[in-house]
Amino acid sequence: MSDHEYTPKSKAGKWFNDRLPLLTLANHLTDYPTPKNLNYWWTFGGILTFCLITQIVTGLTLAMHYIAHADMAFESVEHIMRDVNYGWLIRYIHANGASMFFLAVYIHIFRSLFYGSYKSPREIIWIIGIIIYLLMMAAAFMGYVLPWGQMSFWGATVITNLFSAIPLVGEGIVTWLWGGYSVDNPTLTRFFTLHYLIPFLILGLVVLHIWALHVPGNNNPVGIDIKKPSKDTVPFHPYIVIKDGFALLMFMIVFAFFVFYAPNILGHADNYIEANPLVTPAHIVPEWYLLPFYAILRSVPDKLLGVVAMLSAILILAVLPWLDTSKIRSAVFRPLYKQFYWILVADVLILGYMGAMPAEGLYLLIARVATAYYFLHFLVILPVLGLKERTIPLPLSITEPVLGGSPNMAMAKKKESKLE
């Protein structure tokens, strides 16, 4: 790291810092040189930290009233909603907080895809991010089971049954996951335990994610390597703190809209019916943030291959830094990639919509085409594009395009001729 030596001003501070250099860490975090051209798409890291802390705080308080037992879970959630002081508020923040968390993480991931933030030297940051995303999905799924409504129960049944697709040991694994011969009380208690554990694992990974970020420093909209600290950077505090804070306020307005005006719009009415192992709801759908993967699962007519396709769709992201052969990070300088990027965004949105529709007829056909395109994007288009695409020349610094017009060929040429 590019930190200069730091010495606390006060004698007590120096005494403490010599024994535990927390003040050096605080100084690093405030002075941390940040590219001065970061736009609002870069504020979602801070927003996600807020989401995680919100989920942990509301989750802890909900756990003081919730009872993880198949006979009492549903009633205890209603007890929270009706009897516990502000229970309705805490639960609605927690339930909608999960959706807000995913909304923010999807923007964060797609920002990375647009600006090539996953590329060298930031592969480890990206992979830790994908692990966090996987853990988020596990936590969200198990959390959705806890109210023990119809969608909880049947969602749990369907998702745990995915493991039965594994040849030979699949059935044994499912029985082991359930702790019985169906989703029942043992399943509920262990899901509660894991749902409680995972956020703290995520918290640990977030520390690693930020640590790994602070080694090379932030990527930026231009996507070039910059000297740190230099004219191209500003200190994290107060510049980025204020910008992140403003974006967080805007985000909280959206959050509050859902909590206070449409708290159940993202949920499913069937989850207000207590779990019944004898009746499957007519139409099982996961929460909106898992729909694209659900569409991929259903678009493959074979059970094992469907599960393999769904998992591959997520895990393919982990090897993305090596699938994208282009050395240019930002899509701003990749005219073709920019178009394919927006097609991918549309493709994922279409998959999400198809995941919410019944798997038949035209819906199924569109879902299959969209699934094929999803894999085509990562396995064929990205590797080939990096080799074939004619990219726009990069500016030499962040300051240059601001002072000298737009980053284009003419400008770079002029610069070169001047140097000669």
Add this chain to the structure above:
Amino acid sequence: MSDKKPKRRDFLFTASYAVGAVGAAAVVWPLVDQMNPDASVKALASTEVDVSSLTPGNTITVLWRGKPVFIRRRTQEEIAEARSVKLEDLIHPEKDEDRAKNPEWLVMLGVCTHLGCVPLNDKGDYNGWFCPCHGSHYDTSGRIRKGPAPWNMEIPKYEFVNTNTIKIG
């Protein structure tokens, strides 16, 4: 590397790692196995069901080990339909004679073999069951005919205790 003879110390290291690994595995196993079905879950192994009130063409659903079991008293047409199917037309070939020993009575787990939903009765393209979750069609013998499910619905162990009572498990 290869011409180096293992020393006394190498042997001690290898032996220590091996003992350590066995010890760790012995400690981990109880922590893993505690998640398997416990004694109280296993104890609920069988259920007796009174089927005297069931008329042909009707199905009752009972709970056995937390899962629904369909008991259907089939009509003559349904039996004929199930028995006339050629084995080559089946995804998971099983004779109806093997699935329903007493042709009038079909006793099977009401659990779709795709992802575990409960299929709906008297629905689907084969007049048997239809799973609303991902669109699997089963025939009047509970055999998978169309859709993502890989196998026929499972036939549990059961027996007629007397003419009116079925014991499942």
